[in-house]
Amino acid sequence: MDMIHVYQEGKNPAAPTLVLLHGTGGNEHDLLGLGAMISPESALLSVRGKVLENGMPRFFRRLAEGVFDEEDLVLRTAELQAFLDAAAAEYGLDRSNMVAVGYSNGANIAASLIFHEQESFRGAVLHHPMVPRRGLQLPALGGMPVFIGAGANDRICPPHETEELTELLRGAGAEVDVHWENYGHQLTGTEARAAADWFKRTF
Ligand code: MLT
Structure with a gap:
C-alpha cells in the first residue's frame, strides 16, 4: 500500500470501484x-502518481513532452498493478470489478496497465489518452468496454494517437466508444457528461 491515495466507500457494493488517475x-x-x-454509487479509489517532474506528480517518467521513459513506464505499471491488488485486499473490494477513470497522464498509465496485464480493469474511461507503448502483443481483452474522450484540437494527445489507440484496443477485442470534442487537451463538462452517460449504458 505504498501509494498515496484516497478511498471512499461506495453506496452500492455491486457497482464497479472507480480507480481515479x-x-x-x-x-x-x-x-x-x-x-x-x-x-454516484461506486467506491472511489483515487491514487497519486509517485514520480515528480519539477514538483508535479505523474504516474511515470517522460524524457520530453510526449516521449515516455519506457523502462520507468513498465516498472510503474507493475507497481500500480501491485497497489490495486493490495488495495482490493485491504478494503475488501472485488479486484475484477474495477473501472479505471484517467485523465491525460493518468489515462496513459491506465492504458499501459491494459496493454501489459491480463487482469487489469473491467472497463476504462480514458480522457485524452495516448498510445502508451508500441510493438506490444496486447492481452485478449474479451469485449472490455472502453470510453475514450478526445479533442480534435488537442496538441498534447493529437487525433492520430486517439485513432491508433482505438485500433490497438479494438484489435485486442475491446469495445471502444470514442467521444470527440472540438477543443484541446482540457476535460470539458460535456465530455465528463458523455462519460457518465456511457457508464450508465454500459455497467
Ligand atoms: C504524458 O506525459 O503522459 C502525456 O504527455 C500527457 C501529459 O501531459 O501528462
Whole structure:
C-alpha cells in the first residue's frame, strides 16, 4: 500500500470501484468529483502518481513532452498493478470489478496497465489518452468496454494517437466508444457528461 491515495466507500457494493488517475501536476483529490458524477454509487479509489517532474506528480517518467521513459513506464505499471491488488485486499473490494477513470497522464498509465496485464480493469474511461507503448502483443481483452474522450484540437494527445489507440484496443477485442470534442487537451463538462452517460449504458 505504498501509494498515496484516497478511498471512499461506495453506496452500492455491486457497482464497479472507480480507480481515479489524475493528470500531470494533479493529485488524488482532483478526480473525486468526476468519479462521483460518473458513478454516484461506486467506491472511489483515487491514487497519486509517485514520480515528480519539477514538483508535479505523474504516474511515470517522460524524457520530453510526449516521449515516455519506457523502462520507468513498465516498472510503474507493475507497481500500480501491485497497489490495486493490495488495495482490493485491504478494503475488501472485488479486484475484477474495477473501472479505471484517467485523465491525460493518468489515462496513459491506465492504458499501459491494459496493454501489459491480463487482469487489469473491467472497463476504462480514458480522457485524452495516448498510445502508451508500441510493438506490444496486447492481452485478449474479451469485449472490455472502453470510453475514450478526445479533442480534435488537442496538441498534447493529437487525433492520430486517439485513432491508433482505438485500433490497438479494438484489435485486442475491446469495445471502444470514442467521444470527440472540438477543443484541446482540457476535460470539458460535456465530455465528463458523455462519460457518465456511457457508464450508465454500459455497467
Ligand atoms: C504524458 O506525459 O503522459 C502525456 O504527455 C500527457 C501529459 O501531459 O501528462
